Amino acid sequence: MVRDPAADPAVDLRGVTKDYGGVGVFDLDLRVERGEVVGFLGPNGAGKSTTIRVVLDLVRPEAGTVRVLGLDPRAAGPQVRARLGFLPSDLAVWGRATARQALDHLARLRGGVDPAWTGELCRRLDVDLDRPLRTLSTGNRQKVGLVQALAHRPDLVVLDEPTMGLDPLVQQEVQRLLRETADEGRTVLLSSHTLSEVERVADRVAVLRRGRLVAVERVAALKQVAVRRVRAELDREPDAGAFRRLQGVRDVVVDGRRLEAVVEGHVDALVKELARSTVVSLDVEEADLEEVFLAMYAGDGRAAAGCGGGDGAAAPGHRAGAAR
Amino acid sequence: MSGPARTTAPPACAPRPGAVVRELARWDVRQRWRSAAGTGAALGVVGVMVVALYPSVGRSLGDLADQLPAAVANLLGGASTSTLAGWVEFEYVSILGPFALLLLGGVLGAGWLAGAEEERTTALVLATPATRRGVVLAALVAGVPLLVLAAALSAVGLLVGDALVAEGDLSLGGVVAVHLQLVGLGVLGLALALAVGALGGRRALALGLVGAVGVVSFLVDGFAPTVDGLAWAERLSAFSWAVGSSPLTGGLDGAGLAVLLGAAAALVVVAVVAHERRDLHA
Numbered sequence: 001m002v003r004d005p006a007a008d009p010a011v012d013l014r015g016v017t018k019d020y021g022g023v024g025v026f027d028l029d030l031r032v033e034r035g036e037v038v039g040f041l042g043p044n045g046a047g048k049s050t051t052i053r054v055v056l057d058l059v060r061p062e063a064g065t066v067r068v069l070g071l072d073p074r075a076a077g078p079q080v081r082a083r084l085g086f087l088p089s090d091l092a093v094w095g096r097a098t099a100r101q102a103l104d105h106l107a108r109l110r111g112g113v114d115p116a117w118t119g120e121l122c123r124r125l126d127v128d129l130d131r132p133l134r135t136l137s138t139g140n141r142q143k144v145g146l147v148q149a150l151a152h153r154p155d156l157v158v159l160d161e162p163t164m165g166l167d168p169l170v171q172q173e174v175q176r177l178l179r180e181t182a183d184e185g186r187t188v189l190l191s192s193h194t195l196s197e198v199e200r201v202a203d204r205v206a207v208l209r210r211g212r213l214v215a216v217e218r219v220a221a222l223k224q225v226a227v228r229r230v231r232a233e234l235d236r237e238p239d240a241g242a243f244r245r246l247q248g249v250r251d252v253v254v255d256g257r258r259l260e261a262v263v264e265g266h267v268d269a270l271v272k273e274l275a276r277s278t279v280v281s282l283d284v285e286e287a288d289l290e291e292v293f294l295a296m297y298a299g300d301g302r303a304a305a306g307c308g309g310g311d312g313a314a315a316p317g318h319r320a321g322a323a324r
Numbered sequence: 325m326s327g328p329a330r331t332t333a334p335p336a337c338a339p340r341p342g343a344v345v346r347e348l349a350r351w352d353v354r355q356r357w358r359s360a361a362g363t364g365a366a367l368g369v370v371g372v373m374v375v376a377l378y379p380s381v382g383r384s385l386g387d388l389a390d391q392l393p394a395a396v397a398n399l400l401g402g403a404s405t406s407t408l409a410g411w412v413e414f415e416y417v418s419i420l421g422p423f424a425l426l427l428l429g430g431v432l433g434a435g436w437l438a439g440a441e442e443e444r445t446t447a448l449v450l451a452t453p454a455t456r457r458g459v460v461l462a463a464l465v466a467g468v469p470l471l472v473l474a475a476a477l478s479a480v481g482l483l484v485g486d487a488l489v490a491e492g493d494l495s496l497g498g499v500v501a502v503h504l505q506l507v508g509l510g511v512l513g514l515a516l517a518l519a520v521g522a523l524g525g526r527r528a529l530a531l532g533l534v535g536a537v538g539v540v541s542f543l544v545d546g547f548a549p550t551v552d553g554l555a556w557a558e559r560l561s562a563f564s565w566a567v568g569s570s571p572l573t574g575g576l577d578g579a580g581l582a583v584l585l586g587a588a589a590a591l592v593v594v595a596v597v598a599h600e601r602r603d604l605h606a
């Protein structure tokens with residue numbers, strides 16, 4: 001039977017368990033399709049890094065099956081890893097070497113990479129190639145880690161907290177790079193503590209809590225139920241009643257020619273109603289998906305917000321079985 | 325800005341394992357050749373001095389030492405110091421050289437496996453097509469030439485010293501034989517440190533155990549022959565397998581070298597198997 005390996009999921013974890021004495025990862029099912037960007041969310045100690053290390057075959061689970069790009073990363077190690085890029089959390093690099101030397105070394109271990117692409121990555125992330133890595137700031141070192149993870153155009157990029165320590169401009173550039181990666185049909189799995197960090201780039205988010213997958217959601221679906229605050233200034237006093245009658249619009253406050261309202265889902269109806277008058281200014285706050293998310297998975301909310309103390313068990317209806 | 329990798333176009337699949345091990349070894353050498361060169365240079369300087377001191381200090385001390393009780397003389401190296409070769413063996417070959425090469429092997433092996441894990445660079449390397457076995461083998465491929473480098477500098481020191489005092493007493497063959505034996509001891513230290521690191525030990529533990537082998541060897545070497553019924557214990561000493569046969573005058577001890585390298589090979593097998601199985605958290 002001829003199988004098309006390109007059709008296999010990029011990552012397919014089934015029943016993966018790695019028990020560090022009550023903590024770790026338990027009975028985890030996660031499927032990441034080709035060309036997807038999946039954000040892996042969870043508070044400290046949730047098991048994100050452990051799961052990622054299982055995908056890399058750095059850590060061997062006690063139970064469950066692991067398939068990466070259709071192959072068993074344990075048995076087919078070098079073939080799998082040749083097509084995989086990895087950024088470890090709290091990245092460390094050889095202190096004495098320069099970025100150029102370290103990137104060159106890792107490129108040789110991969111049998112060579114396209115120097116033009118590496119050059120472009122270094123330029124876009126503004127990497128200082130010629131100073132000893134030890135002397136670089138945390139963020140600048142992180143950039144070197146990102147370059148080595150992307151330099152060989154891997155089919156699967158696994159990034160453990162990629163934006164840690166990066167300034168906002170570089171974070172945006174990283175998000176662009178990851179989006180481009182997915183647009184080329186390649187796959188990205190990245191971990192983060194907050195939804196707001198991954199919502200712009202991820203297609204789906206998977207939430208891990210105390211070693212168990214508690215939710216998998218499409219970001220687009222979250223955006224549908226997202227709540228935004230809208231502020232507008234018109235050329236005359238708006239009719240509050242007309243706005244209150246609109247579907248999904250609430251908390252309408254009119255103050256002279258100013259109007260403020262909260263919109264759930266699309267803002268289309270509200271904008272069309274506003275357009276009956278001349279709109280002087282319009283301000284639509286970015287949706288806080290985090291809030292939506294926490295509302296959807298109420299009960300885990302406290303733990304998700306990083307306050308700890310939540311008992312971590314998801315409501316049964318929200319428990320994601322096969323994470324798809 | 326041009327790319328840092330002066331390498332060629334991307335490969336269709338994983339590179340050949342041999343090429344990967346070569347690159348790992350090249351990187352290992354680059355990280356630690358200074359330790360080897362430094363150890364070798366220090367040994368070389370001490371070697372010159374030991375030989376140069378023979379005419380003024382060694383010979384008279386030698387006459388004195390010949391009158392020491394056998395037990396004390398044995399602990400100090402067990403050689404007669406009334407010849408230059410005996411003096412060099414006493415001052416250099418029986419204790420200092422073995423300790424230095426054994427520990428150099430330990431430093432290299434501990435740094436490359438346990439140390440890399442402590443510095444958390446292991447995950448970066450093992451996310452490439454490099455294999456765990458390849459990482460261990462590369463340490464061997466990189467370690468042997470560095471041990472040879474240190475031993476060669478040490479040998480040059482003795483030979484330079486010999487030329488300076490013009491006693492013409494040290495044979496080239498004997499000096500080479502001693503240093504081949506010492507390289508064998510260094511490979512043992514390297515392999516032991518690799519095995520400890522692969523079994524999950526920290527760098528300090530790996531190095532500490534290699535040091536303990538040195539100390540135990542030194543003590544066993546010194547005491548066992550002088551205590552009735554304990555002569556067999558000398559076989560527990562790694563130093564005795566390396567230089568117990570007085571290779572400076574007696575030539576290469578093939579059996580001793582084979583024991584050292586055999587033990588090292590067994591430890592490398594342990595290292596490979598243990599490293600293959602471990603969870604790596606760094």
Ligand SMILES: Nc1ncnc2c1ncn2[C@@H]1O[C@H](COP(=O)(O)OP(=O)(O)OP(=O)(O)O)[C@@H](O)[C@H]1O
Nearest residue numbers: 020023024042043044045046047048049050051605
């Ligand atoms: N080597 C180990 N030995 C013992 N326990 C471990 C080990 N590695 C991880 N753990 C435990 O497993 C759990 C999951 O850890 P993991 O590093 O995967 O969390 P994480 O989601 O990445 O957290 P963070 O957001 O802080 O990075 C934690 O409770 C941690 O203490």
Ligand SMILES: [Mg+2]
Nearest residue numbers: 048049089160
């Ligand atoms: Mg983590």
